[in-house]
């Protein structure tokens with residue numbers, strides 16, 4: 419039997435209350451098998467980031483259960499959620515979120531110093547092709563290089579799962595492709611489950627599984643028999 423990294427049952431999320439309530443998720447049932455690359459697609463406001471935040475332990479569902487392996491995130495205390503994020507989850511965002519006053523290595527060390535089973539920061543930076551740039555500051559690097567530092571920072575803790583919210587949103591297609599290649603490597607070499615939220619529908623071709631979201635619910639799940647490499651994708 420395939421072990422699921424995530425399994426959700428009837429997840430709903432309502433922001434606010436009364437007349438101003440926003441129903442961001444309306445009952446999401448989902449299984450994400452271990453070690454897959456999963457792409458979440460859907461219009462703006464359809465609930466993709468909300469789902470990512472809930473299974474990433476950054477936010478809580480209003481109702482329903484979200485399991486990470488056999489642990490119910492919905493029943494965890496705030497302290498347990500912090501431990502879950504610290505030990506298992508890497509996050510990559512559209513705008514890198516690097517500390518401008520720290521070098522690439524120091525940005526990665528922010529995470530490795532508190533992680534349970536970290537990689538060597540220089541090894542993480544070498545993995546994303548930045549061996550020569552470890553002592554450079556974010557302002558000395560291109561957008562794609564900064565995003566690769568952010569990925570190195572996320573993978574240096576040896577995460578079970580890597581969440582990427584619009585990781586190529588601020589990049590041109592050549593640079594974006596290099597970033598997707600790094601995510602593919604992380605999936606293949608570290609065995610991490612990788613979840614990518616994107617507006618670029620063509621990136622779905624590199625996924626094992628594509629989840630189409632609409633209006634707070636899953637509209638369709640497509641399993642790709644054959645995946646394309648990032649080089650084969652155009653967008």
Ligand SMILES: Nc1ncnc2c1ncn2[C@@H]1O[C@H](COP(=O)(O)OP(=O)(O)OP(=O)(O)O)[C@@H](O)[C@H]1O
Pocket residue numbers: 433434440441442460461462463464465466467468469
């Ligand atoms: N903190 C919040 N308070 C109130 N409403 C929120 C909050 N966060 C998200 N929403 C609303 O929940 C809905 C789902 O938002 P979400 O960010 O999950 O969508 P998304 O599919 O990720 O969109 P995008 O592609 O634009 O990032 C939207 O209507 C949004 O306005």
